[in-house]
Amino acid sequence: MEPIKWNGTSLLLLDQLQLPEKMEWVDCKTVEDVAEAIETMKVRGAPAIGAAAAFGIAIGAQQGANLNKGDFLQYIKGVGERLARTRPTAVNLFWAIRRMNHLIDQNADLEVPELVELITREAQTIAKEDVAMNQAIGQHGLRYIPHNARILTHCNTGSLATAGYGTALGVIRAAQEAGKNISVYADETRPYLQGARLTAFELHQDNIPVTVITDSMAGHLMKEKQVDLVIVGADRITANGDTANKIGTYSLAVLAKHHGIPFYVAAPTSTLDFSLETGERIEIEQRSPEEVAVIGGKRMVPAGVPALHPAFDVTPHEFITAIITEKGVVESPNRERMAILK
Numbered sequence: 001m002e003p004i005k006w007n008g009t010s011l012l013l014l015d016q017l018q019l020p021e022k023m024e025w026v027d028c029k030t031v032e033d034v035a036e037a038i039e040t041m042k043v044r045g046a047p048a049i050g051a052a053a054a055f056g057i058a059i060g061a062q063q064g065a066n067l068n069k070g071d072f073l074q075y076i077k078g079v080g081e082r083l084a085r086t087r088p089t090a091v092n093l094f095w096a097i098r099r100m101n102h103l104i105d106q107n108a109d110l111e112v113p114e115l116v117e118l119i120t121r122e123a124q125t126i127a128k129e130d131v132a133m134n135q136a137i138g139q140h141g142l143r144y145i146p147h148n149a150r151i152l153t154h155c156n157t158g159s160l161a162t163a164g165y166g167t168a169l170g171v172i173r174a175a176q177e178a179g180k181n182i183s184v185y186a187d188e189t190r191p192y193l194q195g196a197r198l199t200a201f202e203l204h205q206d207n208i209p210v211t212v213i214t215d216s217m218a219g220h221l222m223k224e225k226q227v228d229l230v231i232v233g234a235d236r237i238t239a240n241g242d243t244a245n246k247i248g249t250y251s252l253a254v255l256a257k258h259h260g261i262p263f264y265v266a267a268p269t270s271t272l273d274f275s276l277e278t279g280e281r282i283e284i285e286q287r288s289p290e291e292v293a294v295i296g297g298k299r300m301v302p303a304g305v306p307a308l309h310p311a312f313d314v315t316p317h318e319f320i321t322a323i324i325t326e327k328g329v330v331e332s333p334n335r336e337r338m339a340i341l342k
């Protein structure tokens, strides 16, 4: 499945708000369309929003192609700034924008049409490389997945969260492709239900056995010895291995440790943020409490009662058995061991 398609002038995104009911594509023709798609989570998942932002800059570049060089360079930085204001936690977004800006700075002596061409090609390269990184993550992760493993995962880390194949779901896919006879428990992942709607959708399409559980069932299943390992993705991993991921990940990691179950994080190195020493300084996106209070158009929380919606939490590195990247695996991550990924 390819959830992000570039058609030469605009970006087609499989609208994740409509899944699994409908497979509807949104055609993002402007920078604002792309920014809005990221903000409203039509496209979501750390690597996917990075790739989408890169294509947003490509769209911006094409539309600014008539400007003179000075104006173009100023305008295209503004495009990056707009896209950077969409969501704060997943570092892949900022990584992709920085990579595009760097390319522009390095080639500022080119004429505008050539720059536009270069920017457009770079966005395609980012998407292509993401798929290759995910496949490599899958291969590195294989050895941690025993035959007949019953795997618990959280949120959606598959093709829909990336440019294709997936991170944690990439490892799961690789294990299936290697004939390991695995099965998966997908946390439904309140409040957005990425697990129930998206992970279950993807795994079912690929004939990988999947059972959806509510987030609150994970501890019970672990206690009943129904879970052999947990594997999740990441939105930002700091220099010491602390990992921000979808809200609920931290609770899973604590539960896994209590029950002696390995807890793996799978992510490309574009998710690393070595500028932060620890996870304490990661900005956690606060989304609308309405997303918690209202389910399927029906209000579940009495009017006047507040709800909270931090969209991510941070799992301290002590709870992580290994971080699996395309460059290799860091077991029992800490500051020193993470340095090999620099």
Ligand SMILES: CSC[C@@H](O)[C@@H](O)C(=O)COP(=O)(O)O
Pocket (backbone or CB within 6 Å): 044, 045, 046, 047, 090, 154, 155, 156, 157, 158, 161, 162, 166, 167, 168, 194, 232, 233, 234, 235, 245, 246, 247, 311
């Ligand atoms: C490969 S995706 C890893 C993470 O981005 C994923 O687990 C996650 O937390 C996504 O959050 P979302 O709010 O759906 O963008």
